[in-house]
Amino acid sequence: MIKSLTPYASKFKKYPLYCLFFIAIEVICDVVQPIMMALIIDNGIANKDLDYIFFHGMIMVVLAIIAMIAGALGAYFAATAGTGVGAEIRQAEMKAIQNFSFSNVDRFSTSSLITRMTNDTNNIQMTLIAMLRLLVRAPLMLVFAIILAFQINQELSLIFLVATPFLGITLFFIVRTAFPRFFSLQRAIDRLNRVLQENFIGIRVVKSFVRGKEEKAKFAAENANYKKSALHAMKVIMFNMPTMQLTVYSCMIAVLWFGGNLVNTNVIGAGELLSFIAYISQILMSLMMLSFVFIMITRTKASVQRVVEVLETKSEINDDDVVIDIPVANGAITFKDVDFSYGGNSDDEILKQLNFSIESGHILGIIGPTGSGKSSLVQLIPRLYDIDDGEIYVGGKNIRQYKIKTLRDSVAMVLQKNTLFSGTIRENLMWGNEHATDEEIMQAAQYAQAHDFIMDFPDGYQTVLEQGGGNLSGGQKQRLCIARAILKQPKILILDDSTSAVDTETDGKIREAFFHHLPDTTVIIIAQRISSIAGADQIMVLNEGEINGLGTHEELLGTNAIYTDIYETQERGAEV
Numbered sequence: 001m002i003k004s005l006t007p008y009a010s011k012f013k014k015y016p017l018y019c020l021f022f023i024a025i026e027v028i029c030d031v032v033q034p035i036m037m038a039l040i041i042d043n044g045i046a047n048k049d050l051d052y053i054f055f056h057g058m059i060m061v062v063l064a065i066i067a068m069i070a071g072a073l074g075a076y077f078a079a080t081a082g083t084g085v086g087a088e089i090r091q092a093e094m095k096a097i098q099n100f101s102f103s104n105v106d107r108f109s110t111s112s113l114i115t116r117m118t119n120d121t122n123n124i125q126m127t128l129i130a131m132l133r134l135l136v137r138a139p140l141m142l143v144f145a146i147i148l149a150f151q152i153n154q155e156l157s158l159i160f161l162v163a164t165p166f167l168g169i170t171l172f173f174i175v176r177t178a179f180p181r182f183f184s185l186q187r188a189i190d191r192l193n194r195v196l197q198e199n200f201i202g203i204r205v206v207k208s209f210v211r212g213k214e215e216k217a218k219f220a221a222e223n224a225n226y227k228k229s230a231l232h233a234m235k236v237i238m239f240n241m242p243t244m245q246l247t248v249y250s251c252m253i254a255v256l257w258f259g260g261n262l263v264n265t266n267v268i269g270a271g272e273l274l275s276f277i278a279y280i281s282q283i284l285m286s287l288m289m290l291s292f293v294f295i296m297i298t299r300t301k302a303s304v305q306r307v308v309e310v311l312e313t314k315s316e317i318n319d320d321d322v323v324i325d326i327p328v329a330n331g332a333i334t335f336k337d338v339d340f341s342y343g344g345n346s347d348d349e350i351l352k353q354l355n356f357s358i359e360s361g362h363i364l365g366i367i368g369p370t371g372s373g374k375s376s377l378v379q380l381i382p383r384l385y386d387i388d389d390g391e392i393y394v395g396g397k398n399i400r401q402y403k404i405k406t407l408r409d410s411v412a413m414v415l416q417k418n419t420l421f422s423g424t425i426r427e428n429l430m431w432g433n434e435h436a437t438d439e440e441i442m443q444a445a446q447y448a449q450a451h452d453f454i455m456d457f458p459d460g461y462q463t464v465l466e467q468g469g470g471n472l473s474g475g476q477k478q479r480l481c482i483a484r485a486i487l488k489q490p491k492i493l494i495l496d497d498s499t500s501a502v503d504t505e506t507d508g509k510i511r512e513a514f515f516h517h518l519p520d521t522t523v524i525i526i527a528q529r530i531s532s533i534a535g536a537d538q539i540m541v542l543n544e545g546e547i548n549g550l551g552t553h554e555e556l557l558g559t560n561a562i563y564t565d566i567y568e569t570q571e572r573g574a575e576v
């Protein structure tokens with residue numbers, strides 16, 4: 001698992017070496033201090049030699065200053081490496097997610113992807129920084145302190161031999177129990193983020209339905225669940241510190257007990273006993289640092305697993321087999337025996353045995369009850385989802401023969417849910433074509449019946465849109481999205497219920513514009529209103545994932561029950 005992340009560390013190879021160098025200096029300075037202290041007590045104080053005390057005291061001060069500077073530099077290089085690797089991983093996750101197919105995104109869920117890119121990656125970054133600093137410092141200090149303690153007195157040092165296995169076994173059990181609990185903790189963060197994300201994105205709906213109380217209750221439940229998961233994990237970790245302290249204080253008591261006797265019998269000096277105790281403190285510190293890092297590693301193991309899952313997920317839709325990048329010749333579309341289900345579950349087929357063709361430059365209207373599969377059908381054309389069975393042809397070639405970018409560049413979709421981004425109207429329109437001239441932008445806006453309302457704003461095309469186009473009406477947003485799609489100059493233009501918020505007259509003008517100004521573009525219009533599709537070259541009636549009728553308005557009216565029923569209902573509605 002760690003191996004999968006090593007490529008992201010390659011840029012920062014030299015920093016661990018710098019870190020090792022400075023931390024080694026810091027540790028050497030720290031472990032020499034007790035020796036100075038012992039010398040001052042056993043020689044300086046015992047002989048009342050003030051010069052000796054002052055000289056060795058100064059050495060202690062200088063050592064402390066060097067240790068401080070080296071420690072700070074070590075921490076700086078550790079932080080540079082850790083944050084650098086974190087940034088590389090985040091960038092790689094972003095790249096991987098941009099390549100995901102819709103079903104990949106469905107499988108992970110948006111909130112989980114956000115947690116993985118933020119919280120999980122942050123865990124990895126923090127652990128790397130701690131590992132670089134402490135995994136060098138703690139073992140070095142431990143080894144030096146043990147060696148120097150052994151040099152003072154070997155028998156006293158045997159006390160460590162009893163304490164170390166006890167600590168090792170305790171740590172092993174803590175780490176083993178904590179791992180699954182940390183995994184659940186990350187999942188609890190996913191769920192908390194999901195509730196927050198849904199609430200913030202849908203805040204207008206929440207307020208208009210006065211659902212604030214229910215939303216608060218939903219959040220409270222997930223928040224409580226998160227707290228429970230965090231406590232569950234912490235309960236194990238809690239044992240770490242007391243175990244360390246119990247062991248070390250027991251060691252100190254044992255050292256004072258046996259060491260006191262050695263001082264009384266003049267085997268070691270009082271200063272040596274004091275520095276022995278100082279080494280025990282350093283050994284305690286090292287063990288605490290080590291256990292802290294091990295626990296962080298345990299927590300991060302869960303995060304690494306979740307991040308690697310994102311990095312290693314290959315898009316279910318790819319064009320790896322396509323060697324030659326052939327252009328899309330025209331907007332002709334053919335579906336042959338197409339079956340489709342979300343997640344490839346054939347028991348739950350959304351579209352069944354679809355067979356139809358549209359000539360390039362023609363307009364196809366699709367109508368049908370809600371949930372009949374209209375949006376699913378059009379998403380198959382630019383390969384936003386792949387089909388289970390059958391074949392789809394665009395411009396006379398199977399869509400699998402095109403590079404995905406080429407195919408998607410030739411198809412523009414205006415989705416049911418319009419998304420605009422913060423920035424000016426002009427910037428939003430240029431998503432369709434980043435090289436578009438002012439004339440082209442204006443022309444696309446005119447075709448989409450957006451130019452007039454844009455010019456009514458004091459800043460015209462430079463009007464700044466709020467996040468998600470919050471300062472526009474629903475119909476205005478829809479028209480901007482249509483203009484953005486037209487600007488792409490696609491071979492196929494798909495409008496998925498995208499004029500629902502536009503009045504009938506403007507809707508008619510938009511269709512007129514397609515008819516007169518985009519004669520070579522194949523247009524697919526999904527609509528609820530018969531009037532939006534009545535003039536189409538062909539109309540498809542979709543019902544429960546199957547083609548129930550296909551023909552012109554005149555052919556379907558009177559012969560297709562569903563179409564006639566929708567028509568009559570809407571006519572009656574219009575009369576009332």
Ligand SMILES: Nc1ncnc2c1ncn2[C@@H]1O[C@H](COP(=O)(O)OP(=O)(O)OP(=O)(O)O)[C@@H](O)[C@H]1O
Pocket residue numbers: 106342350368369370371372373374375376377416
């Ligand atoms: N991402 C998805 N994952 C799983 N099932 C989905 C997904 N999107 C849609 N569905 C299911 O597929 C079926 C067809 O949905 P689709 O959106 O294609 O219908 P539609 O005819 O466009 O409906 P509407 O007119 O209400 O927009 C529905 O049963 C829906 O629950």
